[in-house]
Amino acid sequence: MSNQEKIGSLEEEALKRKERIKVLKRKHDEIGKEGHNSGDDAFNLPRPKFRSYRPQDDTLKENILPDCKPGDVEAEVKDQLASANARVVIEELDITNLAPRKPDWDVKRDVAKKLERLDRRTQKAIAELIRERLKKGQEDLAMSVHIGANMSQNLDIDED
Structure with a gap:
């Protein structure tokens, strides 16, 4: 096989690959146009169902906790940072554990x-x-x- 023939066959293979890629892109675009915005449906993955867990029955509504309101986040963060910076003092130190081998x-x-x-x-x-x-x-x-x-x-x- 001469160099010209090899180059010709390589070009043919490249054109075939380009065609396959175009076909795959068209299929992907068709799926997107059908209203499937997420890629999950392209792979047949189930979509999550968002449910409200608030009871609809009045008797159950009375027994639930009230809605949570965000607290003072800055104060909580400051408290946690202060507790992290506090040094822990060891009252009893076992010297035998510190002895070198x-x-x-x-x-x-x-x-x-x-x-x-x-x-x-x-x-x-x-x-x-x-x-x-x-x-x-x-x-x-x-x-x-x-x-x-x-x-x-x-x-x-x-x-x-």
């Missing part, structure tokens, strides 16, 4: 998961060592359990 709190938080994994692996390793000793018959069961307990206590002491 230890400098290594974030490191402890980040390392906690890794330490949990290591604790689990350590417990598994201890259990495997006990099983191996039992299989070899080097020590009796009570002695092996005692050694394992001592090892875990030593690990706890070393961690502190």
